Amino acid sequence: MLGLLLAVLAADASASWRGAAGVRSSLILTDNLFLTTDDTESGGVIQVRPYFSASRAGNRVNASINYGPSVLFYPQNSELNDVRHTLSARMSSELIERYFFLDVRANANQALLNPRVNSDFDAIGNPDAFTQQASISVTPRINIPVLDGRFATVRIEPGVGFDFTESTADGDGGLSTPTRDTRVTVNSGPMFTTVPWSVTWRRQLFDADEDRGFGEVSGRVGYIFSPRYRLDLILGYDQGRDAFRAADGESSGLRWETIFRWTPNRRARFQFGYGERYFGETYRFDGQYRHKRWVFRSRYNVTVQSATSELAQQEVVPLRDLFGEPIRDPFDTDQVLTATVITPVIINDTFLRDRFELQSLYQKGRNTASVRWFVTRREYDQADLDTRDNQMQLRYSRRVSSRLTASAVVNFWDHSEENDDGFDYFQDAVDLVLSYRLGPRANLGARIGRLNRDAEAAGGDFSEHRASLDFSLRF
Numbered sequence: 001m002l003g004l005l006l007a008v009l010a011a012d013a014s015a016s017w018r019g020a021a022g023v024r025s026s027l028i029l030t031d032n033l034f035l036t037t038d039d040t041e042s043g044g045v046i047q048v049r050p051y052f053s054a055s056r057a058g059n060r061v062n063a064s065i066n067y068g069p070s071v072l073f074y075p076q077n078s079e080l081n082d083v084r085h086t087l088s089a090r091m092s093s094e095l096i097e098r099y100f101f102l103d104v105r106a107n108a109n110q111a112l113l114n115p116r117v118n119s120d121f122d123a124i125g126n127p128d129a130f131t132q133q134a135s136i137s138v139t140p141r142i143n144i145p146v147l148d149g150r151f152a153t154v155r156i157e158p159g160v161g162f163d164f165t166e167s168t169a170d171g172d173g174g175l176s177t178p179t180r181d182t183r184v185t186v187n188s189g190p191m192f193t194t195v196p197w198s199v200t201w202r203r204q205l206f207d208a209d210e211d212r213g214f215g216e217v218s219g220r221v222g223y224i225f226s227p228r229y230r231l232d233l234i235l236g237y238d239q240g241r242d243a244f245r246a247a248d249g250e251s252s253g254l255r256w257e258t259i260f261r262w263t264p265n266r267r268a269r270f271q272f273g274y275g276e277r278y279f280g281e282t283y284r285f286d287g288q289y290r291h292k293r294w295v296f297r298s299r300y301n302v303t304v305q306s307a308t309s310e311l312a313q314q315e316v317v318p319l320r321d322l323f324g325e326p327i328r329d330p331f332d333t334d335q336v337l338t339a340t341v342i343t344p345v346i347i348n349d350t351f352l353r354d355r356f357e358l359q360s361l362y363q364k365g366r367n368t369a370s371v372r373w374f375v376t377r378r379e380y381d382q383a384d385l386d387t388r389d390n391q392m393q394l395r396y397s398r399r400v401s402s403r404l405t406a407s408a409v410v411n412f413w414d415h416s417e418e419n420d421d422g423f424d425y426f427q428d429a430v431d432l433v434l435s436y437r438l439g440p441r442a443n444l445g446a447r448i449g450r451l452n453r454d455a456e457a458a459g460g461d462f463s464e465h466r467a468s469l470d471f472s473l474r475f
Contacts, residue, residue, distance in 0.1 A: 016056065017054050017055070017056045018054065018055055018056065019052060019053055019054035019055070020052070020053045020054075020328065020329045020332075020474060020475075021050075021051065021052040021053070021474070021475045022050070022051060022052075022329070022331070022332060022441075022472060022473055022474040022475055023048065023049065023050045023051070023472070023473055023475075024047075024048075024049045024051070024331070024332070024470065024471070024472040024473075025046070025047065025048045025049070025470070025471050025472075026045075026046070026047040026468050026469065026470045026471075027044065027045075027046055027468060027469045028044060028045040028046075028047065028124060028466060028467075028468040029042075029043075029044050029466065029467050029468070030042065030043060030044075030045070030124075030125060030464055030465070030466045031464060031465045031466075032125070032462060032463065032464040032465075033045075033074075033077070033125060033126075034118075034125070034126050035118040035119065035120065035125045035126040035451075035453075035462050035464060036118070036462060037459045037460070037461055037462050038459075040462075043074065043075075043076045043077065044074075044075055044076070045072060045073070045074055045124055046072070046073040046075070047070055047071070047072055047073075047124070048070075048071045048073075049068050049069065049070045049071070049331070050068065050069065051066070051067065051068030051069075051331035052065075052066075052067060052068075053065070053066045053067075053317075053329065053330060053331060054066075055319075059094075060093060060094040060095075060097075061091070061092070061093045061094070062090075062091070062092045062093075063089075063090065063091040063092075063093075064088075064089065064090050064091075064319060065087075065088075065089040065090075066086075066087070066088045066089070066317040066319075066330060066331065066336075067085075067086070067087045067088075067089075068086045068087075068331045068336065069083050069084065069085050069086070070083070070084045070085075070086065071083050072084065072124075072127075080127055082127065084110055084123065084132060085108045085109075085132065085134070086108060086109050086110075086316060086317070086336060087106060087107055087108040087109075087134070087316070087317075088106075088107050088315075088316045088317035088319075089104075089105065089106045089107070090103075090104070090105050090106075091103070091104045091105075098143060098145070099142065099143055099144075100140070100141070100142055100143075101140070101141040101142075101143070102138070102139070102140050102141070103137075103138075103139045103140075103141065104136075104137070104138050104139075105136070105137050105312075106134070106135065106136040106137075107134070107135055107312070107314065107316045107317075108132070108133065108134035108135075108316070109133060109314075109316045109339065109340060110123040110130040110131070110132060110133070110339035110340070111130060111131055111133040111311055111339070111340055111343045111346065112129060112130055112131075112339075112340065112341045112343050112346075113129060113130065113131050113345075113346050114129075114345050114346070115341070115345070115387065115389065115415050115423075116423045117129045118453070118460075118462055119341060120429070120451055120464070121339075121341060121411050121413070121429055121451075122339045123339040125451075125464060125466075130339055131346055133311050133346075135161060135308065135311060135312040136161060137159060137160070137161035137179070137181070137312065138159065138160055138161065139157050139158075139159035139160075139181070140157070140158060140159075141155060141156070141157050142155070142156040142157075143155055144156070145189075146189070147189070147191075149189050149190075150189045150190055150191050151188070151189050151191055152186050152187060152188050152189050153186070153187050153189060154184070154185075154186050155183070155184070155185045155186075155187065156183075156184050157181075157182065157183040157184075157185075158182050159180065159181040159182060159183070160178075160179070160180055160181075161178070161179040161180070161181065161312065177206070177207050177208075177209075177308045177348070178207070178208040178209060179204075179205055179206060179207070179208060179308060179309070179312075180203070180204070180205040180208050180213070181202075181203075181204045181205070182202070182203050182204075183200065183201065183202045183203075184200070184201045184202075185198060185199070185200045185201075186198060186199045186200075193224070194223065194224050195221065195222065195223055195224075196221075196222045196224070197219070197220060197221045197222070198219070198220045199217075199218075199219050199220075200216070200217070200218050200219075200220070200236075201215075201216075201217045202215060202216050202217075203215040204309070206243070206306035206308060206309055206350060207306070207308075207348065210242065211241060211242070212241060212242040212243060212306075212350065213240075213241055213242075213243060214238070214239075214240045214241075214243045214244075214304050214350075215238070215239045215240075215241075216236055216237065216238050216239070216255070217236055217237055218234055218235065218236025218237070218255065219234070219235055219236065220232055220233070220234045221233050227263065228262065228263050228264060229260075229261070229262060229263075230260070230261040231258070231259070231260055231261075232258070232259040232260075232261070233256075233257075233258055233259075234255070234256060234257040234258075234259070234275070235254075235255070235256050236254075236255050236256075237252070237253070237254055237255065238252055238253055238254075238255050238277055238278055239251075239252040240252055240304070242350075243304060243350045243381065244279065244304045244350045244351060244352050244379075244381045245381055246278055246279040246280065247279075250278050251278065252278060253277065253278030254278070255275065255276065255277040255278070256275050256276060257273055257274065257275025257276075257282065257284070258273065258274055258275065259271060259272070259273040259284065260272045260273070267289060267290045267291065268287075268288070268289045268290070269287065269288055270285075270286070270287040270288075271284070271285065271286040271287065272284065272285055273285070279304075279352055282302045283300060283301075283302065284300065284301050284302075285298065285299060285300040285301075286298075286299040286300075286301075287299070290323065290324075293362060293363055293364045294360070294361070294362045294363075295322045295323050295360065295361050296322075296358065296359065296360040296361075297322060297357075297358075297359050297360075298356075298357060298358045298359070299355075299356075299357050300354075300355065300356045300357070301354075301355060302352065302353070302354050303352075303353055303355075304350060304351075304352055304353070305344070305350065305351060305353045306344075306348075306349065306350045306351070307343070307344045307345065307346050307347060307348075307349070310343065310344055310353070311343060314340065314342075316336070317330050317331075317336050318330060318336075321361065322359060322360070322361040322370075323361065323363075329474065332443075332472060332474060334409075341391070341413065342374055342376065342389070342391060344378055345380075345383070345385060345387075347383060349380050349381055349382050349383050350380075350381045351378045351379055351380040351381060352378070352379045353376065353377070353378050354376070354377040355374065355375070355376045355377075356373075356374070356375040356376075357373070357374055358371065358372075358373040358374075359371065359372050359373075366398050366399040366400075367396075367397075367398050367399075368395075368396070368397045368398075369394075369395065369396045369397075370393075370394075370395045371392070371393070371394055371395075372392065372393040372395075373391070373392045373393075374389070374390075374391045374392075375388075375389070375390050375391075376388070376389045376391075377389075384419055385417065385419065386417065386418040386419055387415065387416070387417050387418075388415075388416045388417075388418070389413065389414070389415050390412075390413070390414040390415075391411075391412065391413045391414075392411070392412045393409065393410070393411050393412075394409070394410040395407065395408070395409050395410075396408050402437075403436055403437040404434065404435070404436050404437075405434070405435045405436075406432075406433070406434055406435075407432070407433040407434075407435070408430070408431070408432055408433070409429075409430070409431045409433065410428070410429070410430050410431075411427075411428065411429040411430075412426075412427070412428050413426070413427040413428070414426050414427075415427070421456055422456055422457045423455075423456070423457060423460075424455070424456045425453050425454060425455035425456065425457075425460060426453070426454050427451070427452070427453040427454075428451075428452055429449060429450065429451040429452070430449060430450055431447055431448070431449035432447065432448050432449065433445065433446070433447045434446050434447075441473060441474040441475070442471070442472070442473050442474075443470075443471070443472045444469075444470070444471055445469070445470035445471070445472070446467075446468070446469055446470070447466075447467065447468045447470065448465075448466070448467045448468075449465070449466050449467075450463070450464070450465050450466075451463060451464040451465075451466070452464075
């Protein structure tokens with residue numbers, strides 16, 4: 001398969017590689033390096049992050065790779081010196097025209113081990129609170145057209161993957177989990193323009209070694225009333241194996257769902273769904289709207305997940321903004337997810353996840369404002385742990401002059417647990433940032449910020465003041 005892929009890359013001369021590279025360095029000073037309540041320790045951190053980004057878009061192969069390791073030096077605590085990797089790589093290829101495709105994805109970043117520990121919104125303060133996470137998935141796709149695709153197309157996807165976490169904070173060295181995600185889908189063709197239909201069989205193994213996973217078989221029939229309105233009905237059956245169990249202990253059962261789609265114009269699209277599965281009622285929402293200066297996207301869904309599957313779905317390096325415009329040099333901005341706290345507890349368990357997401361971006365003249373809001377509820381199967389995280393980020397920036405840009409970033413995090421409110425807390429952070437363009441390829445920046453956590457548990461409160469001086473150079 002690799003040899004065939006290399007042959008396709010060599011033959012597909014329809015596009016060339018485009019890339020960018022550079023290095024960012026920061027001197028960070030903090031008055032609470034380990035985010036403790038008492039006996040706080042001041043210190044400094046030197047961060048050096050070289051990076052490169054490359055992409056190509058061809059007729060048969062589309063690929064992108066973005067890699068930026070962070071080298072951290074703690075002058076007063078050399079035992080904490082570390083290299084942390086941030087990676088986002090994707091490749092989609094058409095190996096045999098119309099019939100055989102191959103998709104490969106890989107990512108890596110820092111993930112919070114457990115929301116109960118003291119942590120910042122990044123992995124600089126109290127570094128033992130985070131773990132290095134990496135995942136890779138390989139998905140061949142075989143298309144078999146029926147009546148030249150006019151009646152239907154059978155799609156077979158025997159996906160395989162591997163997830164890995166490692167941290168100095170946990171005694172067992174992290175998790176190593178092989179995964180599987182196999183699908184067989186039959187999609188209707190142009191013969192069914194008004195009444196499209198599909199049949200799907202899927203088997204997703206969160207842990208292939210222990211055969212823990214979740215399977216489903218379903219049929220979907222839709223009716224298109226007009227270009228604006230469409231109604232779909234889904235009927236099927238769920239079957240879990242050592243996966244999330246409902247209150248009555250069942251992990252299998254019938255499922256149904258109705259989905260209504262409304263597309264009022266080319267700039268807006270909305271989808272509403274309601275149904276029932278073995279664990280109870282389910283709701284679905286997906287909407288987006290785009291204006292000349294303003295855009296928003298929002299969604300809500302209920303799914304069965306594991307820590308490895310949720311981490312693998314994260315967009316570590318955003319390649320496009322909400323307007324759909326490509327981000328030319330993502331590592332030269334603050335949009336790269338070098339660390340995330342929007343993660344589950346890193347344990348080998350499955351959970352029911354309810355998630356609401358809202359992202360919005362506004363641009364006018366010299367001003368840019370954005371909102372990112374996530375509300376996530378996780379109900380674990382085996383662990384006595386049910387969590388709810390309400391997290392929001394507000395960002396505003398203004399181009400003061402052709403060289404100087406000023407920004408303000410506010411983060412909120414409200415964490416609560418149903419079984420033990422002693423771990424509930426509210427955390428907020430405010431950062432003020434100045435960025436000065438020294439030349440076409442060099443920038444100088446300064447940042448000051450304050451972090452505060454108010455916790456229910458005694459000794460859970462802490463605060464931190466931080467200042468940094470940043471320098472970036474693009475090659």
